[in-house]
Amino acid sequence: MRKLIEQLMKFGIVGVVAFIIDWGILNALVWGLHMHNVLAGTVSFLISLVFNYLASMKYVFKHREDMARWMEILIFFAAAAIGLFINDAILWISTYGMNHDAYVSQSTQYVLRTNAGKLVATAVVMIWNFVIRKWLLDDTHTNAMNRLKGKSNRLTTDQLDAKWERSFSHRLGLWSLAHTPKGWK
Template structure:
Protein backbone atom coordinates (compact mmCIF):
# COMPACT_ATOMS: atom_id res chain seq x y z
CA UNK A 1 0.00 0.00 0.00
CA UNK A 2 2.86 2.36 0.79
CA UNK A 3 4.34 2.02 -2.71
CA UNK A 4 0.92 2.74 -4.23
CA UNK A 5 0.72 5.95 -2.18
CA UNK A 6 4.27 6.91 -3.22
CA UNK A 7 3.42 6.20 -6.84
CA UNK A 8 0.27 8.30 -6.58
CA UNK A 9 2.30 11.13 -5.04
CA UNK A 10 4.76 11.02 -7.97
CA UNK A 11 1.79 10.97 -10.32
CA UNK A 12 0.47 14.00 -8.46
CA UNK A 13 3.70 15.93 -8.99
CA UNK A 14 3.73 15.11 -12.71
CA UNK A 15 0.04 15.99 -12.87
CA UNK A 16 0.65 19.27 -11.03
CA UNK A 17 3.19 20.35 -13.63
CA UNK A 18 0.96 19.09 -16.46
CA UNK A 19 -1.95 21.05 -14.96
CA UNK A 20 0.02 24.29 -15.09
CA UNK A 21 0.97 23.62 -18.69
CA UNK A 22 -2.69 22.83 -19.44
CA UNK A 23 -4.00 25.81 -17.47
CA UNK A 24 -1.41 28.22 -18.90
CA UNK A 25 -2.27 27.32 -22.48
CA UNK A 26 -6.01 27.44 -21.66
CA UNK A 27 -5.77 30.93 -20.18
CA UNK A 28 -3.44 32.19 -22.91
CA UNK A 29 -5.80 31.03 -25.64
CA UNK A 30 -9.17 31.79 -24.02
CA UNK A 31 -8.39 34.97 -22.13
CA UNK A 32 -5.38 36.29 -24.04
CA UNK A 33 -6.44 35.54 -27.61
CA UNK A 34 -10.23 35.25 -27.17
CA UNK A 35 -10.43 31.66 -28.44
CA UNK A 36 -13.56 29.79 -27.31
CA UNK A 37 -12.97 28.41 -23.79
CA UNK A 38 -14.05 24.85 -24.66
CA UNK A 39 -11.83 24.73 -27.76
CA UNK A 40 -8.99 26.26 -25.73
CA UNK A 41 -9.45 23.57 -23.08
CA UNK A 42 -9.15 20.84 -25.71
CA UNK A 43 -6.00 22.32 -27.19
CA UNK A 44 -4.39 22.89 -23.81
CA UNK A 45 -5.28 19.38 -22.69
CA UNK A 46 -3.55 17.91 -25.76
CA UNK A 47 -0.41 19.97 -25.20
CA UNK A 48 -0.19 18.76 -21.61
CA UNK A 49 -0.65 15.10 -22.66
CA UNK A 50 2.71 15.08 -24.44
CA UNK A 51 4.51 16.26 -21.30
CA UNK A 52 2.44 13.90 -19.18
CA UNK A 53 3.37 10.83 -21.26
CA UNK A 54 7.09 11.49 -21.10
CA UNK A 55 7.12 12.32 -17.38
CA UNK A 56 4.65 9.60 -16.32
CA UNK A 57 6.44 6.81 -18.11
CA UNK A 58 9.81 7.99 -16.86
CA UNK A 59 9.06 8.83 -13.22
CA UNK A 60 5.75 7.17 -12.22
CA UNK A 61 5.03 3.96 -14.06
CA UNK A 62 7.29 1.08 -14.99
CA UNK A 63 7.39 -0.09 -18.60
CA UNK A 64 5.61 -3.40 -19.17
CA UNK A 65 7.76 -5.96 -20.95
CA UNK A 66 4.78 -7.24 -22.91
CA UNK A 67 4.15 -3.81 -24.52
CA UNK A 68 6.24 -2.17 -27.21
CA UNK A 69 6.83 1.55 -26.74
CA UNK A 70 4.56 2.30 -29.69
CA UNK A 71 1.74 0.18 -28.23
CA UNK A 72 2.35 1.78 -24.82
CA UNK A 73 2.05 5.25 -26.37
CA UNK A 74 -1.08 4.21 -28.28
CA UNK A 75 -2.75 2.95 -25.07
CA UNK A 76 -1.64 6.12 -23.26
CA UNK A 77 -3.24 8.23 -26.00
CA UNK A 78 -6.49 6.22 -25.93
CA UNK A 79 -6.71 6.61 -22.14
CA UNK A 80 -5.90 10.31 -22.52
CA UNK A 81 -8.59 10.76 -25.18
CA UNK A 82 -11.11 9.30 -22.74
CA UNK A 83 -9.79 11.79 -20.19
CA UNK A 84 -10.12 14.54 -22.81
CA UNK A 85 -13.77 13.61 -23.40
CA UNK A 86 -14.41 13.75 -19.66
CA UNK A 87 -12.57 17.10 -19.50
CA UNK A 88 -14.48 18.57 -22.43
CA UNK A 89 -17.88 17.46 -21.12
CA UNK A 90 -17.16 19.06 -17.76
CA UNK A 91 -15.84 22.26 -19.41
CA UNK A 92 -18.87 22.41 -21.71
CA UNK A 93 -21.30 21.96 -18.83
CA UNK A 94 -19.44 24.41 -16.59
CA UNK A 95 -19.18 27.16 -19.22
CA UNK A 96 -22.84 26.67 -20.19
CA UNK A 97 -23.97 26.88 -16.57
CA UNK A 98 -21.55 29.48 -15.19
CA UNK A 99 -20.27 31.51 -18.16
CA UNK A 100 -16.77 31.94 -19.52
CA UNK A 101 -15.18 34.53 -17.24
CA UNK A 102 -11.66 33.78 -16.03
CA UNK A 103 -12.97 32.82 -12.58
CA UNK A 104 -15.66 30.43 -13.79
CA UNK A 105 -13.35 28.85 -16.36
CA UNK A 106 -10.79 28.34 -13.59
CA UNK A 107 -13.33 26.76 -11.21
CA UNK A 108 -14.67 24.51 -13.96
CA UNK A 109 -11.14 23.51 -14.97
CA UNK A 110 -10.25 22.63 -11.37
CA UNK A 111 -13.27 20.32 -11.10
CA UNK A 112 -12.42 18.72 -14.44
CA UNK A 113 -8.80 18.29 -13.40
CA UNK A 114 -9.60 16.41 -10.20
CA UNK A 115 -11.97 14.02 -11.96
CA UNK A 116 -9.60 13.40 -14.88
CA UNK A 117 -6.67 12.95 -12.46
CA UNK A 118 -8.44 10.02 -10.78
CA UNK A 119 -9.34 8.50 -14.16
CA UNK A 120 -5.79 8.90 -15.48
CA UNK A 121 -4.02 7.37 -12.50
CA UNK A 122 -6.15 4.28 -12.13
CA UNK A 123 -6.54 3.60 -15.86
CA UNK A 124 -2.80 3.97 -16.48
CA UNK A 125 -2.00 1.89 -13.41
CA UNK A 126 -4.23 -0.89 -14.72
CA UNK A 127 -3.21 -0.90 -18.40
CA UNK A 128 0.33 0.49 -18.53
CA UNK A 129 2.19 -0.12 -15.28
CA UNK A 130 4.59 -3.05 -15.26
CA UNK A 131 4.93 -2.92 -11.48
CA UNK A 132 3.21 -5.74 -9.62
CA UNK A 133 0.07 -4.65 -7.81
CA UNK A 134 0.61 -4.47 -4.07
Protein backbone atom coordinates in the same frame (compact mmCIF):
# COMPACT_ATOMS: atom_id res chain seq x y z
CA MET B 1 1.48 0.03 0.28
CA ARG B 2 4.57 2.22 0.56
CA LYS B 3 5.30 1.75 -3.18
CA LEU B 4 1.73 2.77 -4.06
CA ILE B 5 1.99 5.92 -1.93
CA GLU B 6 5.36 6.74 -3.50
CA GLN B 7 3.88 6.19 -6.95
CA LEU B 8 0.86 8.37 -6.13
CA MET B 9 3.21 11.14 -4.98
CA LYS B 10 5.21 10.97 -8.23
CA PHE B 11 1.96 10.89 -10.20
CA GLY B 12 0.82 13.95 -8.24
CA ILE B 13 4.01 15.90 -8.94
CA VAL B 14 3.85 15.12 -12.66
CA GLY B 15 0.15 15.99 -12.58
CA VAL B 16 0.75 19.34 -10.87
CA VAL B 17 3.34 20.35 -13.46
CA ALA B 18 1.06 19.18 -16.29
CA PHE B 19 -1.82 21.12 -14.69
CA ILE B 20 0.26 24.30 -14.50
CA ILE B 21 1.10 23.93 -18.20
CA ASP B 22 -2.54 23.16 -19.06
CA TRP B 23 -4.05 25.89 -16.88
CA GLY B 24 -1.53 28.51 -17.98
CA ILE B 25 -2.11 27.88 -21.68
CA LEU B 26 -5.89 27.71 -21.17
CA ASN B 27 -5.95 31.12 -19.50
CA ALA B 28 -3.56 32.65 -22.02
CA LEU B 29 -5.84 31.53 -24.83
CA VAL B 30 -9.12 32.52 -23.12
CA TRP B 31 -7.89 35.86 -21.72
CA GLY B 32 -5.30 36.81 -24.32
CA LEU B 33 -6.77 35.50 -27.56
CA HIS B 34 -10.45 35.48 -26.51
CA MET B 35 -10.72 31.87 -27.62
CA HIS B 36 -13.78 29.78 -26.74
CA ASN B 37 -13.09 27.87 -23.52
CA VAL B 38 -13.64 24.40 -25.01
CA LEU B 39 -11.29 25.05 -27.94
CA ALA B 40 -8.73 26.62 -25.61
CA GLY B 41 -9.15 23.69 -23.21
CA THR B 42 -8.53 21.22 -26.02
CA VAL B 43 -5.35 22.98 -27.15
CA SER B 44 -3.99 23.32 -23.60
CA PHE B 45 -4.90 19.72 -22.73
CA LEU B 46 -3.09 18.35 -25.78
CA ILE B 47 0.06 20.38 -25.12
CA SER B 48 0.20 19.31 -21.47
CA LEU B 49 -0.47 15.72 -22.54
CA VAL B 50 2.88 15.50 -24.32
CA PHE B 51 4.69 16.52 -21.12
CA ASN B 52 2.49 14.20 -19.06
CA TYR B 53 3.26 11.20 -21.27
CA LEU B 54 7.01 11.71 -21.22
CA ALA B 55 7.19 12.37 -17.48
CA SER B 56 4.72 9.63 -16.48
CA MET B 57 6.49 6.92 -18.43
CA LYS B 58 9.90 8.04 -17.17
CA TYR B 59 9.17 8.73 -13.49
CA VAL B 60 5.84 7.19 -12.48
CA PHE B 61 5.07 3.97 -14.31
CA LYS B 62 7.56 1.20 -14.91
CA HIS B 63 7.77 -0.25 -18.43
CA ARG B 64 6.38 -3.74 -18.63
CA GLU B 65 8.55 -6.27 -20.41
CA ASP B 66 5.41 -8.14 -21.47
CA MET B 67 4.03 -5.19 -23.45
CA ALA B 68 5.24 -3.53 -26.63
CA ARG B 69 5.97 0.21 -26.50
CA TRP B 70 3.47 0.87 -29.30
CA MET B 71 0.73 -0.63 -27.12
CA GLU B 72 1.79 1.52 -24.16
CA ILE B 73 1.53 4.60 -26.37
CA LEU B 74 -1.81 3.47 -27.80
CA ILE B 75 -3.28 2.87 -24.33
CA PHE B 76 -1.91 6.16 -23.04
CA PHE B 77 -3.36 8.19 -25.89
CA ALA B 78 -6.68 6.28 -26.03
CA ALA B 79 -7.11 6.96 -22.31
CA ALA B 80 -6.10 10.58 -22.97
CA ALA B 81 -8.75 10.88 -25.69
CA ILE B 82 -11.38 9.85 -23.15
CA GLY B 83 -9.81 12.28 -20.67
CA LEU B 84 -10.00 15.04 -23.30
CA PHE B 85 -13.69 14.30 -23.85
CA ILE B 86 -14.31 14.50 -20.08
CA ASN B 87 -12.28 17.72 -19.88
CA ASP B 88 -14.12 19.39 -22.76
CA ALA B 89 -17.56 18.26 -21.55
CA ILE B 90 -16.94 19.74 -18.09
CA LEU B 91 -15.57 22.98 -19.58
CA TRP B 92 -18.62 23.25 -21.84
CA ILE B 93 -20.98 22.62 -18.91
CA SER B 94 -19.13 25.21 -16.80
CA THR B 95 -20.24 28.04 -19.11
CA TYR B 96 -23.46 26.50 -20.40
CA GLY B 97 -26.32 29.00 -20.48
CA MET B 98 -24.18 32.12 -20.69
CA ASN B 99 -25.42 34.41 -23.43
CA HIS B 100 -23.39 34.99 -26.57
CA ASP B 101 -22.23 38.43 -25.41
CA ALA B 102 -20.43 36.81 -22.48
CA TYR B 103 -18.46 34.62 -24.88
CA VAL B 104 -17.54 37.54 -27.15
CA SER B 105 -16.53 39.97 -24.42
CA GLN B 106 -14.72 37.31 -22.33
CA SER B 107 -16.27 38.60 -19.14
CA THR B 108 -14.77 37.87 -15.76
CA GLN B 109 -17.67 35.55 -14.98
CA TYR B 110 -16.92 33.53 -18.13
CA VAL B 111 -13.26 33.16 -17.20
CA LEU B 112 -14.06 32.33 -13.56
CA ARG B 113 -16.56 29.67 -14.61
CA THR B 114 -14.04 28.30 -17.11
CA ASN B 115 -11.41 28.05 -14.37
CA ALA B 116 -13.84 26.42 -11.93
CA GLY B 117 -14.75 23.93 -14.63
CA LYS B 118 -11.06 23.29 -15.33
CA LEU B 119 -10.43 22.48 -11.66
CA VAL B 120 -13.30 19.97 -11.63
CA ALA B 121 -12.22 18.52 -14.97
CA THR B 122 -8.64 18.15 -13.75
CA ALA B 123 -9.72 16.22 -10.65
CA VAL B 124 -11.99 13.87 -12.61
CA VAL B 125 -9.47 13.28 -15.40
CA MET B 126 -6.64 12.77 -12.88
CA ILE B 127 -8.55 9.94 -11.20
CA TRP B 128 -9.45 8.42 -14.58
CA ASN B 129 -5.83 8.60 -15.76
CA PHE B 130 -4.33 7.02 -12.65
CA VAL B 131 -6.81 4.14 -12.56
CA ILE B 132 -6.51 3.26 -16.24
CA ARG B 133 -2.72 3.64 -16.34
CA LYS B 134 -2.24 1.66 -13.14
CA TRP B 135 -4.47 -1.11 -14.50
CA LEU B 136 -3.09 -1.35 -18.03
CA LEU B 137 0.37 0.21 -18.09
CA ASP B 138 2.09 -0.33 -14.75
CA ASP B 139 4.17 -3.42 -14.03
CA THR B 140 2.18 -4.35 -10.93
CA HIS B 141 3.12 -8.03 -11.18
CA THR B 142 6.87 -7.47 -10.82
CA ASN B 143 6.22 -5.05 -7.95
CA ALA B 144 4.05 -7.61 -6.16
CA MET B 145 6.56 -10.40 -6.74
CA ASN B 146 9.37 -8.25 -5.33
CA ARG B 147 7.34 -7.71 -2.16
CA LEU B 148 6.98 -11.48 -1.73
CA LYS B 149 10.68 -12.27 -2.22
CA GLY B 150 12.23 -13.64 0.90
CA LYS B 151 8.89 -14.71 2.33
CA SER B 152 8.35 -18.42 2.82
CA ASN B 153 4.80 -18.55 1.47
CA ARG B 154 5.27 -20.31 -1.91
CA LEU B 155 1.53 -20.74 -2.42
CA THR B 156 1.06 -16.97 -2.41
CA THR B 157 3.67 -16.55 -5.15
CA ASP B 158 2.04 -19.29 -7.25
CA GLN B 159 -1.38 -17.73 -6.76
CA LEU B 160 -0.04 -14.34 -7.74
CA ASP B 161 1.54 -15.79 -10.89
CA ALA B 162 -1.71 -17.55 -11.82
CA LYS B 163 -3.73 -14.38 -11.27
CA TRP B 164 -1.29 -12.38 -13.41
CA GLU B 165 -1.38 -14.95 -16.22
CA ARG B 166 -5.20 -14.64 -16.36
CA SER B 167 -5.28 -10.84 -16.18
CA PHE B 168 -6.50 -8.78 -19.11
CA SER B 169 -3.51 -6.48 -18.79
CA HIS B 170 -0.98 -9.30 -19.17
CA ARG B 171 -2.86 -10.94 -22.05
CA LEU B 172 -3.06 -7.58 -23.82
CA GLY B 173 0.67 -7.11 -23.34
CA LEU B 174 1.49 -10.54 -24.73
CA TRP B 175 -0.82 -9.93 -27.68
CA SER B 176 0.95 -6.64 -28.40
CA LEU B 177 4.35 -8.35 -28.41
CA ALA B 178 3.07 -11.04 -30.75
CA HIS B 179 1.69 -8.39 -33.10
CA THR B 180 4.63 -5.99 -33.09
CA PRO B 181 6.06 -5.43 -36.58
CA LYS B 182 9.60 -6.67 -37.07
CA GLY B 183 12.20 -4.11 -36.13
CA TRP B 184 9.90 -2.28 -33.67
CA LYS B 185 10.58 -2.42 -29.97
